Amino acid sequence: MSTATLPALTKKDFQTDQEIRWCPGCGDYAILSAVQSVFPELGIPRENFVVVSGIGCSSRFPYYMNTYGFHTIHGRAPAVATGLKLARPELDVWVVTGDGDSLSIGGNHTIHMLRRNVGLKVLLFNNRIYGLTKGQFSPTSEIGKKTKSTPFGTTDRPFNPLSLAIGTEATFVARSVAVFQQHLKETLTKAAAHQGSSYIEILQNCNIFNDGAWDGVTEKDARSEHVVQLEHGKPLIFGKNRDKGIRLNGFELEVVSLGNGISEKDLLVHDQHSQHPAYAFLLAHMEDLPGFPVPIGVLRSWENVPRYEDLVRGQIREVQAKRGKGDLATMLRAGDTWEVKL
Amino acid sequence: MATTTIQPPKRKKEVIERAVIRFCGDSGDGMQITGSQFTNTVALYGNDLATLPDYPAEIRAPAGTLPGVSGFQVHFSSSDIYTPGDSVDALVAMNPAALKMNLPDLKRNGILIVNLDDFGETDLRKAQMASNPLEDHSLDGYRLFPVELTKLTRAALRELGLDNKSVDRCKNFFALGMCYWLYNRSMEATLRWIEDKFKNKPQLVAANRLAMQAGYSYCEATEAFQITYEIPPAKLAPGVYRNVSGNSALAMGFVAASQQAGISLFLGSYPITPASDILHELSTYKNFGVITFQAEDEIAAITSAIGASYGGALGITTTSGPGMALKTEALGLAVAVELPLVICDVQRGGPSTGLPTKTEQADLLQALYGRNSEAPIPVLAPCTPGDCFWIALEASRIAIKYMVPVIILSDGFLANGAEPWHIPAIEDLPKIPVRYETNPADFHPYGRNPETLARPWAVPGTPGLEHRVGGIEKQDVTGNVNYEPLNHERMVRLRAEKVARIVQDVPDAVPAGDSSGDLLIVAWGSTYGPVTAALQSQRAKGRRIGHVHLRHLNPLPGNLGELIGRYDRVLVPEMNLGQLAMVLRAKYLVDAQSYSKVQGKPFKQSEIENKIEEMLGAAS
Numbered sequence: 001m002s003t004a005t006l007p008a009l010t011k012k013d014f015q016t017d018q019e020i021r022w023c024p025g026c027g028d029y030a031i032l033s034a035v036q037s038v039f040p041e042l043g044i045p046r047e048n049f050v051v052v053s054g055i056g057c058s059s060r061f062p063y064y065m066n067t068y069g070f071h072t073i074h075g076r077a078p079a080v081a082t083g084l085k086l087a088r089p090e091l092d093v094w095v096v097t098g099d100g101d102s103l104s105i106g107g108n109h110t111i112h113m114l115r116r117n118v119g120l121k122v123l124l125f126n127n128r129i130y131g132l133t134k135g136q137f138s139p140t141s142e143i144g145k146k147t148k149s150t151p152f153g154t155t156d157r158p159f160n161p162l163s164l165a166i167g168t169e170a171t172f173v174a175r176s177v178a179v180f181q182q183h184l185k186e187t188l189t190k191a192a193a194h195q196g197s198s199y200i201e202i203l204q205n206c207n208i209f210n211d212g213a214w215d216g217v218t219e220k221d222a223r224s225e226h227v228v229q230l231e232h233g234k235p236l237i238f239g240k241n242r243d244k245g246i247r248l249n250g251f252e253l254e255v256v257s258l259g260n261g262i263s264e265k266d267l268l269v270h271d272q273h274s275q276h277p278a279y280a281f282l283l284a285h286m287e288d289l290p291g292f293p294v295p296i297g298v299l300r301s302w303e304n305v306p307r308y309e310d311l312v313r314g315q316i317r318e319v320q321a322k323r324g325k326g327d328l329a330t331m332l333r334a335g336d337t338w339e340v341k342l
Numbered sequence: 343m344a345t346t347t348i349q350p351p352k353r354k355k356e357v358i359e360r361a362v363i364r365f366c367g368d369s370g371d372g373m374q375i376t377g378s379q380f381t382n383t384v385a386l387y388g389n390d391l392a393t394l395p396d397y398p399a400e401i402r403a404p405a406g407t408l409p410g411v412s413g414f415q416v417h418f419s420s421s422d423i424y425t426p427g428d429s430v431d432a433l434v435a436m437n438p439a440a441l442k443m444n445l446p447d448l449k450r451n452g453i454l455i456v457n458l459d460d461f462g463e464t465d466l467r468k469a470q471m472a473s474n475p476l477e478d479h480s481l482d483g484y485r486l487f488p489v490e491l492t493k494l495t496r497a498a499l500r501e502l503g504l505d506n507k508s509v510d511r512c513k514n515f516f517a518l519g520m521c522y523w524l525y526n527r528s529m530e531a532t533l534r535w536i537e538d539k540f541k542n543k544p545q546l547v548a549a550n551r552l553a554m555q556a557g558y559s560y561c562e563a564t565e566a567f568q569i570t571y572e573i574p575p576a577k578l579a580p581g582v583y584r585n586v587s588g589n590s591a592l593a594m595g596f597v598a599a600s601q602q603a604g605i606s607l608f609l610g611s612y613p614i615t616p617a618s619d620i621l622h623e624l625s626t627y628k629n630f631g632v633i634t635f636q637a638e639d640e641i642a643a644i645t646s647a648i649g650a651s652y653g654g655a656l657g658i659t660t661t662s663g664p665g666m667a668l669k670t671e672a673l674g675l676a677v678a679v680e681l682p683l684v685i686c687d688v689q690r691g692g693p694s695t696g697l698p699t700k701t702e703q704a705d706l707l708q709a710l711y712g713r714n715s716e717a718p719i720p721v722l723a724p725c726t727p728g729d730c731f732w733i734a735l736e737a738s739r740i741a742i743k744y745m746v747p748v749i750i751l752s753d754g755f756l757a758n759g760a761e762p763w764h765i766p767a768i769e770d771l772p773k774i775p776v777r778y779e780t781n782p783a784d785f786h787p788y789g790r791n792p793e794t795l796a797r798p799w800a801v802p803g804t805p806g807l808e809h810r811v812g813g814i815e816k817q818d819v820t821g822n823v824n825y826e827p828l829n830h831e832r833m834v835r836l837r838a839e840k841v842a843r844i845v846q847d848v849p850d851a852v853p854a855g856d857s858s859g860d861l862l863i864v865a866w867g868s869t870y871g872p873v874t875a876a877l878q879s880q881r882a883k884g885r886r887i888g889h890v891h892l893r894h895l896n897p898l899p900g901n902l903g904e905l906i907g908r909y910d911r912v913l914v915p916e917m918n919l920g921q922l923a924m925v926l927r928a929k930y931l932v933d934a935q936s937y938s939k940v941q942g943k944p945f946k947q948s949e950i951e952n953k954i955e956e957m958l959g960a961a962s
Contacts, residue, residue, distance in 0.1 A: 068802035071812025079642035083649030326630030
C-alpha cells in the first residue's frame with residue numbers, strides 16, 4: 001500500500017478526548033505515548049487499527065486510542081482478537097494486556113494464540129502486581145513477595161513471560177521497557193512489521209502497588225550495567241564501558257570481560273532468526289544467573305511461518321476453487337431425497 | 343448394479359399402518375449406523391418417521407456389559423407420526439446385555455431377533471443374567487427368532503479372506519438385511535451408501551454387501567418368518583423431502599442465514615456432546631466461506647464469535663450445558679456491547695457432566711436468567727429436528743435486527759433424532775437485511791433505532807467511525823465509559839426494553855386443538871411430538887384440549903396471557919422440574935401444573951395421556 005495516498009497521520013490523530021484514568025506517575029502513560037507515536041508511522045489507515053484489551057489497568061488502553069477499540073473481559077482479549085482477525089484479516093489488531101490478564105486468567109488463550117501464530121500484536125504490560133484490584137501478587141511476582149493477599153510472602157513460583165512465549169513456539173518474542181522510549185518505539189515498529197503473532201513484554205512500573213519493580217533495570221546506570229540490548233547480527237556486549245560480553249561455552253552462557261585475549265569475535269552474536277529452539281530460551285533465562293544482565297530487544301523473530309488467518313482463509317479459497325462457491329439449494333438437497341407428488 | 347437384484351419374497355404379506363423397530367447391541371456393534379441406514383431406507387420409501395438414537399457416553403464400555411448397550415429406534419408409518427414410539431414392535435438384540443436393557447420396551451408378542459452366537463455363559467455373566475433367557479421360557483410371550491448371526495456372517499464372507507474381527511463387524515448388516523426382508527424394503531440405498539462409505543476399501547464394500555444380502559437371503563430361504571409387513575408411503579404434503587437430524591438442520595440453517603444476510607458465518611466452538619455434530623457439519627461448508635474455529639475452550643469459542651461479529655460477521659457458538667455455564671460471562675459481554683450473536687445450547691442431562699448423551703430441558707432458566715446482573719437475552723427453541731433449520735434462521739435474523747445475542751435451546755433428542763423434512767424453496771426463506779453504519783455525520787456508537795432500539799453496527803475499517811466498546815457501563819448515546827447512577831439505570835432499562843420489543847417479531851400463539859376448553863397444554867422444545875400425539879388421541883375421545891408450543895421463550899408471544907385465560911386448567915410437561923411452569927406462574931399468575939420427567943429420555947405419548955386423564959378424569 002502506498003502511503004502517498006493516505007492523509008499524513010500524526011500522534012494527535014490517535015489521541016481521544018477521554019480523560020485518562022491511570023494514576024499519576026503510572027508507567028502506562030509512557031507506553032500510550034510510544035504507541036501513539038508509532039501508529040502514524042506505520043502507513044496504515046487509522047480506521048484499520050483495532051485495539052483489543054482484557055481487564056486490568058493496562059486494559060483501559062483502548063479508551064485512550066482514537067482507533068476502533070474493544071475493552072473485553074478478563075483474559076479473553078486474545079480470543080476476541082482471534083475471531084476478529086479471522087473474520088477481517090486486513091485489520092491491524094493489537095492486543096493490550098497485563099501480567100494477570102495474559103498470564104493468569106487468560107493464560108490458556110495466550111498460549112493458543114501464540115501456537116497458532118495469529119497475526120496479532122500483543123503488548124504485555126508487566127508490572128508484577130495486580131493494580132486494579134489493589135495490590136495482590138501476580139503470576140510474575142517474585143517468590144516471597146509480600147502483598148495484600150500474601151502478608152507472609154508468596155509461595156508461588158513466577159512465570160518468565162518470555163520463556164512462556166518461546167515455549168509456545170511463538171514466532172516473535174521481544175522485551176522492552178516503558179521508560180526506554182526510543183527502544184520501545186523501535187520494538188513496537190519491529191513487532192508491527194512481523195507477519196504472525198508478535199509478543200512484547202513491556203516492563204512497566206506500578207508506582208502505587210509495586211513501586212520500583214524494575215529499578216534494577218531502569219535506575220541511573222542500571223541500564224548500561226545490568227541490561228544487554230539484543231541486536232540482530234551484533235555481539236552481546238554490555239557494561240557502562242561496554243567492556244563485558246556474553247559468550248557461549250558448550251551449552252552454557254558465560255559473562256566475560258573483554259580484553260586479556262578476549263575480543264568481540266569470541267562473543268555470542270545475536271541471531272533473532274535462529275531456528276534452534278533452545279537459543280531464545282538461553283537468552284530468556286540469562287537474568288536468572290548471577291552476574292548476568294537483563295536482555296531487552298527481539299529474542300526471536302521467525303519469519304515465513306504462515307499466519308493462522310492465512311491458512312484458514314486459504315483453505316476456504318482452495319475448497320471454493322475445487323467445488324465452486326456454495327449454492328444453498330444444492331446444499332439443502334444434498335444426499336438422498338425423494339419427491340412426494342400430489 | 344445387476345448383482346444386487348433380489349427377487350421379491352413370496353410370503354404372506356400383511357399391510358400395516360406403522361411399526362417401531364429397535365436395533366440394540368454393544369456400542370461396538372454398529373447399531374447407530376444400522377439404525378441410520380434403516381431410517382434412510384424407510385424415508386426414501388416415503389414413510390413418515392421419527393427416530394430415537396440412544397447411546398452410552400462411553401465410546402466403548404467393556405464389550406457385552408450393560409453400560410455398553412447402544413440402541414437406535416425407528417418409528418415409521420403410512421400416516422403422520424410425532425414420536426419415535428412408546429413401545430417396540432420388533433427388537434433386534436445383538437447380545438444378552440442389549441436384550442436385558444431393551445426387552446421391557448418390546449410389546450407382548452413382538453418380534454425378537456437375537457444373536458444366538460452371543461448367548462454363551464460368559465456373555466450371560468457380563469449381562470448379569472442368572473439363566474439363559476433363550477432356554478428358561480422367560481421369552482415365551484414374544485415371537486423369538488434366535489439366529490446364528492456371527493456364524494452365518496462368517497460363512498457368507500468366507501471367500502473374502504478377511505480376518506474374523508473384520509468379518510464379525512459386518513454382522514449388524516446381516517441383521518439389517520433380515521429387517522429389510524421383514525419389512526419388504528429394498529437394499530438399494532444402503533448398498534449405495536456402502537459403496538460410497540468404503541470406496542477406497544473394496545474388500546469392505548464386498549463384506550458389508552455380502553453380509554446384508556446374506557441376511558436377506560437367510561429369511562427367504564429358511565422360512566423363519568411366516569409373515570412380512572408392508573407399510574405404505576405416508577401422505578405427506580407434495581414436495582421434495584430428505585431425512586434430517588436436528589443438528590444437521592441447525593448447521594444448514596446457519597449457512598442459509600449467512601447467505602440470506604449476505605455476510606460471512608463464523609462458528610467458534612469447542613467439542614461437546616451432543617453439539618459437536620454442528621461443528622462437524624459446518625466445517626464441511628467451506629465453499630460457503632464458513633469459518634469454523636475449534637477453539638481452545640468454551641470461553642474462547644464464544645469470545646472469538648463475539649470478535650467475529652464485532653468485525654461484521656454472523657458470529658455463532660454451539661455447545662451443551664456445561665459449556666453454556668463457561669460461556670456465561672461472555673454472554674454478559676455480548677449483552678453489554680450489543681452485537682449480534684447466536685448461542686446454541688444443545689441440552690443434555692445435568693448438572694455438571696451429568697448424562698452427556700441423554701436428553702433434558704433443564705437449561706431453560708439458565709438461558710433466561712443465568713447471568714450476573716440484568717442481562718436479558720432472547721431465547722428460542724425448535725420443536726422438531728426439521729424446525730431447527732427455521733429456528734437457526736429466525737435466531738440469526740433477530741440477532742442482526744436487534745443487535746443482540748440470541749440463545750437457541752435445542753436438546754439431545756432433537757439433535758440426534760431424525761424426521762423427513764420438506765426441503766424449502768430458496769425464495770421461501772426469510773430475508774435478513776444487514777446495514778453496517780458508514781456515515782460519520784452524527785454517528786453515535788450507542789444511538790438507537792427508534793423502533794427496535796438497536797444500536798448501529800459500525801465495523802472496524804469504516805473511516806470516520808472509530809469508537810470504543812466494552813463491557814464497562816457506557817453512557818447512553820455516546821458509549822463513553824460512565825458510572826453515573828441514573829445513566830446506569832437508564833442503560834439497564836434500555837437493554838431490557840430492547841429485548842421486550844422483540845415481541846413485535848413474535849407471532850401470536852395459535853393453539854392446536856381446541857381454542858378454549860378444559861385444558862391448555864403449554865410446552866416447548868422436543869416435547870412437541872409426544873404432546874401432539876397425546877392431544878390428538880385425547881381429543882378423539884371427546885376432550886376439549888388445546889396445545890400451545892412455544893418456539894419463543896423470551897419474549898413470550900404477546901397473546902399468551904389472554905390465551906391461557908380461555909382454558910380451565912393449564913398443564914406444562916417438561917423434561918425438568920417445572921422451569922417453564924415457574925415462568926408462566928410468575929408472569930401470568932396462573933395455576934399452571936407442572937408435569938416433570940427427568941430421566942434422560944423423552945416423554946412417551948402414553949405418559950402425557952395418563953397425566954391428562956389424571957387431571958381431567960376418565961373420558962366420558
